[in-house]
Amino acid sequence: MFGYYLDLALRSLKRNRMLTALMVLAIGLGIGASMTMLTVLHVMTADPVPGRSARLFYPQVDPQPMENYKKGEGPPDLWTWTDAMNLLHDGKGVRQAAMSGGQVTVVPPGGVTRAFNAHARYTTADFFAMFGLSFADGGGWDAGDDGKRARVAVITRQLADKLYGTPHAAGRTLRLGKYDFRVAGVVDDWHPVPHFYDLNMGDYADPEQVYVPLGTAIGLKLSTMGSMSCWGDFPQDGDMAKASGCMWMQYWVELDTPAQVAAYRQYLVHYSEDQKQLGRFERAPNTRLRDVMQWLDYNHVVPGSVQLQTLLALGFLLVCLVNTVALLLVKFLRRGGELSVRRAMGASRRSVFVQLLVEAALVGLAGGVIGLLLSLFGLWVVRQQPTQYAGLAHLDTTMSAATFALAVCATLLAAVFPAWRACRLVPARLLKTQ
Template sequence: MFNYYIDLAWRSLKRNKVLTVLMVLAIALGIGASMTMITVLHVMTADPMPGRSGKLFYPQLDPQGMEGYIKTSDPPDEMTWMDAMNLLHAHRGVRQAAMSGGRVTVVPPQGATHAFMADARYATADFFPMFGVPFVDGSGWTADDDDKHARVAVIARELADKLYGTPHAVGQTLRLGKYDFRVIGVIDRWNPAPHFYDLSMGSYAKPEQVFLPFETAMELKQGIRGSMMCWGDFPADGNMTKANGCAWVQFWVQLDTPVQVASYRDFLINYSAQQKALGRFARPPNVRLRDVMQWLDYNHVVPGSVQLQTLLALGFLLVCLVNTVAMLLVKFLRRGGELSVRRAMGASKRSVFAQLLVEAALVGLAGGVVGLLLAAFGLWVVRQQPVEYAAYAHMDGSMLGATVVLAVCATLLAALFPAWRACRLVPARLLKTQ
C-alpha cells in the first residue's frame, strides 16, 4: 500500500511542477537558514569533554581587599600563585592541575635564524590524565618532575612533524629561547572546543603547541599570556606572577562523586576562612565551584547575537511553513474531484489522509536535500567571517540527519490541516459537479 501511495504522490507532484518547485524551495530556504544557525549553535554549545565534563570543576576564591566589596559579587576568574599552589599541594581532589597560557620562542634544528613563536601551556602533571589528552608517542611528566623543576616538554604532533619530520619525537632536544628541554611526549590531534580550560586565551583559541611543567616555566621566566587581575600595592621587585595581589592562574580539579563535590566546597570555604584569619584574605569566604558546562554558561561563551540569529532563522522557517500550508491547501482542495472518486470507490478517509501525507513527505524530503545544500553554503559563508568560532562551523553526521528529519517532520506538520480539510469534503457533492 505504501508503494501505491508513493506512486500516486509522484504522479500528483509531476502534474503541477511549478507548485511543487515552489513548495520545495519554501521548505529548502527555511531549512537551509535554520540549520545553518542551529549547526553554529550546536558547535558553540557542544560539550568539550564528553563523559568528563560533569567531573571537572573550576574553583574560585576571593582574596581581594574590602575596597569595592559587594556581598553578592563573584570571585575573580583566576587564582593567585600562592592559592593555586596551596590547593594543588592539599590534594583534596582526585586530580588537580594549576596552569597558565604562555608563548615561547622555538629554535629549530636549522638554527636561531629560523626561530619562531609558538603558543604554550604551563601546567602541572595531572593536566594530561585529567583532561584525557591523547598521545601519539610518549606521555606527560610526573608530579616528581614538577617538584624537581625538570626541563621536560610535551609537544603537539604538528610541531613534532615540523621540527623533526616525524610524530615519534620522544628523546629529541627542544630548544626554547636559550634553554634546552627533553621531549617526553607528543600529543595527538587534540583541540577541545570551546577552549574551556583557559577562556582568557579566547573561547575558541587554537591548541597549544608546547607544554611545560608550570614551576619549571616560572623558574626560567618563560613568557605568560592571558588575563591578570591585580589589586593593592605592587611588589617592590616588580614580579607580578607570585604577588599576593595578582590573580592569573587557572585551576581545575576532578571530583568523581557528589559527596566529593560537597566536601571540596566545604574545603574551599574553610581554606578561605583560614586565610582570612592569617590576614591574607580581607573578605568573608566567597567561593564558587562550577563544572565545565556551568563554567561555560557563566562566561557566556555563546554570544547573544548567535542566539538571536538562531531565533530569527527559526522564525523564517515558520514563515516558510505557513506559506507551505497555504500551497498544500490549494493543491489538495483542487484535487477534490480526484479524492472524491477514490472515496466513492471504497477508500476510507484514513487512506486518503495517509496518501496526502505521503505526498507532503516527498516534498519535505526534496526540500531537506536542497536545504542541506543551502545549509552547507551558509556554513561556508560563516567560515569566511572574522569570528573565533568560524573554523568550527561544519555540519557533522548528527546535524546532517537532523536536517532531513526536520524537513520531513516540518512538512508533515504543515500538511496536517490541508490534508484534514481535504478529507472533510463531501464526495457526493463534488461528484455532482464533475
C-alpha cells in the same frame, strides 16, 4: 494501501510540476539555511572533552579585599598564585592542575634567525592525564619535576615535526629563549573546542604548542599571557609568584563521584574560612564549583552573533513553513472534487487524510534532499569566512540525519492543517456543483 497512496501522491505532484517544484524549493531553502546555522551552533556548543566533561570542575574562591564588595556578586574567575599552590598542595581532588597561558620564543636547531613565538601553557603534572591527552612519544612530567622546577617540556606533534622532522622527539633539547629544556614527551593533536580550560585566550583559540611545568616557567620569568586582575601592587621585578594581590591563573580539578564533589564543595568553604582566619581573605566564603559545560554556559561562550544568526535562521524556517502550509492548503482544497469522489466511493476521512499526508511527506523528503545539499553548500561558505569558528563548521551524521528528520517532520506538520481542512469538505455539495 500505502502503495496506492504513494501512487496517487506521485500523480498529484506530477500534475502541477511547477507548484511542486516551488514547494520543494521553499522547504529545501528553509531547511538548508536553518540547518547551516544550527550546525554552526551545534559545533560551537559541543562538549570539548566528551566523556570527561562531567568529571572536570573549575573551583572558584574569592580572595579579594572588602573594597568594592558587592553582596551577591560571584567570586572571580581567576586564581592567585598562593591559593592555587595551596589547593595543589592539599590535593583534595582525584587529579588537579593549576595553569596559565604564556608565550615563549622557540629557537629551532636552525638558529636564532629562525626563531618564532609560540603559545605555551605553564601547568602542573596532572594536566595531561586529567584532560586525556595522548602521547605520540615519551610522556608528561611528574609531581617531582614540578617541585624541583625541572627544565622539561612537552610539545605538540606539529611542533616536533617542524623542529626535528619527526614526532619521536622525546629526549631532544628544546631551546626557549635563552634556556634549554629536555623534551619529555610529544602529544598527539588535541584541539578541544571551545578552548574550555582557559577562555582568556579566546573562546575558540588553538591549543598551545609547548607545555612547561608551572614552577619552572615562573622561576625563569617566562612571559605569561591572558587576563590578570590586581588589587595589590604588582612586583617590580616581575616575579609572578610574589604577586599576592593579582589573580591570573586557572585551576581545574577532577572529581569522579557525587560524594567527592560534595566533599570538595565543603573543602572550598573550609579553605576560605581558614584563609579568612589567617587574615588573607577579607570576604565571607564565596565559592563555586562548576563542571565543564556549566563553566562554558556561565562564561557565555557561544558568540552573540552566532546565536542571533541561529535565531534568524529559525525565523526563516518558520516563514518557509507558513509558505508550505499556504501552498498545500490551496493544492488540497483545489482537489476537493477528486477527494469528494473518493469519499463518495467509500474512502473514510481518515484514509483521505493519510493519503494527503503521504503526498506531503514526499514533498518533505524531496525538500530534505535539497536542504541537505544546500546546507553542505552553506557550511562550505561558512568555512570560507574569516571567522574564528569557520574551520569547525562540518556536517556530521547526526546533523545530516537531523536535517532529513526536520524536513519531513516540518512538512508533515505543515500538511496537518491543510489536510484536515480538505477532509472536512462535504462531498455531496462539491459533487453537485460538478
